[in-house]
Amino acid sequence: MLYGLDIGGTKIELAVFNPQLEKQYRERVETPKTSYEDWLNTIADLVKKADEKFGGKGSVGLGIPGFVNQTTGIAEITNILVADNKPILCDLSAILEREVRAENDANCFALSEAWDAENAEYPSVLGLILGTGFGGGFVLNGKIHSGQTGMAGELGHLQLNYHALKLLGWDKAPIYDCGCGNKACLDTYLSGRGFEMLYRDLKGEALSAKEIIQRFYAGDKSAVDFVGVFVELAAISIGNIITAFDPHLIVLGGGLSNFDYLYGALPKAYRRI
Template sequence: MTLRIGIDLGGTKIAAVALDRTGAVVASRRVPTPQDYGEILDALAGVVRGIEAELDARASVGIGTPGAGCPDTGIMRYAENTGLEGRPFLADICGRLERTVKVANDANCFALSEATDGAGAGAEVVLGVILGTGVGAGLVVHGRALAGVNGLAGEWGHSPLPWPGEGELDIAPCYCGRTGCTEMFLAGPAIAADHLRVTGRAASSAEVVKLARGGEPGARATLDRFLDRLARSLAPVVSLLDPGVIVFGGGVSKTAEIYAELPARMAPWIAFEAPRTRMLPSVHGDASGVRGAAWLWSPADWERGLPAAWRGSPAFAGT
C-alpha cells in the first residue's frame, strides 16, 4: 500500500492521518502538543511509528506548522505559539525519523489540500484563505504549494488594509508591532472588538452574524464593515494573482454572507471587469491542514520511488 502521513502540528494538539493513493484516510492519531521541544520531536516520531506499525507499512511524512523555516538556516520563525521558534526543526525531525520529511506552513497545507481534492481541485491557481482567531493564506500553483524565497509566500494577514477609511488606522496595533494589518480587521476577535468599539456591546463574531441575520442594525453594520474590509483586502491579491478559486477556511469562513456578497463587494476594487474568481468554502474543513501536509509528497515523488526520496537531502515543500 502506498501511504502518505500528514501531520498538523498546532499549539495545543498534534493531529495525523495516513492517506492511501486515492486520498482515503486509513489511519489517524491525535495527541496533545508538548511544550518542550525535545518532547515535541518525540511525540511526532511516536505518532509516525505508531501509524506505520498499525498499517505494517512505511510512509512518506509531511508536516504543517505555524510559521516557516528560514531557507538559509532552517531555523523556524513566526512559530511563537509552539516550541519550534528558533529551532532547526526540519533537520531535527528528519534525523529523528531517519528519512526526508517535508515541512510547510499550515496555511500552505490548507491550500494544497483544497487544491488537490477539495474546493479548488482542477484550478490552475488556488488561494487558500484562513479566517479564524488569526488570518493567513497559502498559494498553490499547478498543484504545488509555493513557499517563496523567504518561506513566507501567502503571509497576507500582515499586509496593510487597502484603501483605509476614516478611523480604520486608529485601531490597536497588531502584535507584530505595526498598525493597520489585515488581521486586525478580519480575524474573529477583531470582528468582536470592532462591534464592541462601535456599539458598546460585547458579542463574539458568531454572535454578531446571528444578530445581523435577526435584523439587529448594529450587528448588521458590523457584518457590513467586515465584508467590505474583506473585499478590499482581497481585491489587490486577485488583481495580482488572478486565482481561479479562493477557498476559505477557519471559523469565520462559516459565514454564508461571504460567498453570497463578497464577489459584488470586491468588483469595484478590482483592476479588471467582472472577475471570474470563484469564492468557495473548504470541502475538508478542519481536516484540510492535515490532509495537505500528507499531499506535500507529490505524485512525481512517488513515481521516482520513496527509497530514493528518503535518501535525498531535507527540503521544504515547494522547492
C-alpha cells in the same frame, strides 16, 4: 503510510493516508503552549501512536501556520510562540528518526484545492485561510509558488491600507500588534481572533466569533452592523491580493469560512470597491 499533520494555533490534527490517498485514521489534540519540548513531544506522540497502529514508520509532512526558511531551517510561526524561530524539522527528524518535511498550511490548503478534480480546469488557485490566523497560498499550474525563501503567500503580514483605515475611522481605528513585530497586519484583523478583537473594540463587548455570528443571524443590530464593516474590510484587503495575483479561482478555508453569509457578501462588496 502517509502522515499529514495540520499544526494550528489551537489544535494539532493527524491524518493517515494509504498510498492511494485514502484516509485511514485521524486524531486531534490541543496545541500545547507550555514549552517547545511539550510541542515537539505532542507531535512525536501522535506519530508514534500511528506507527504502532499501522505497523511501520510512515512518512511525515507538516502544514504549519508560518514557514521554514529553506536556507537556515528555522521556522517562523508567530501564531505558535513556543515553536517560533526554532529548528523544528531538524529536531522532529531526530526524535522520529526519519525525514520530516513542512510547508505553509495555506499553501497545503491551496494545493489540495488545486488538485481537486472539480478545480482541475483552473490554472491558478488562490487559497485564503480565515482561521486562528489569516494567510494565503498561491498555486500556478499545479505547483505551489513559495518564492526564494518560502515567504511568498505570507499574506497575513500585509498591512491595512488607506481605504481600510478610512473604513475603521482613521484615528479611531484599532491598531493591533502582530507577533511578527509589525502593526496592523491583516492576520490581526481577518483571522478568527481578529474578528473577535474588532467586535470588542468597535462594539464594546467581548464575544466569541460563534456568538457574534449567532447574533448576526438573529438580527442583532450591533452584530449586523459589525459584520457589514468586517465584510467591507475583508473585501478591501482581499481585493488588493486579487490585484496582485489575478487568480482564476479563490477558495476559503479556516473556521470563519464556515460563515456562509461571506460567500454572497464578499463578492458584492468587492465589486463596490
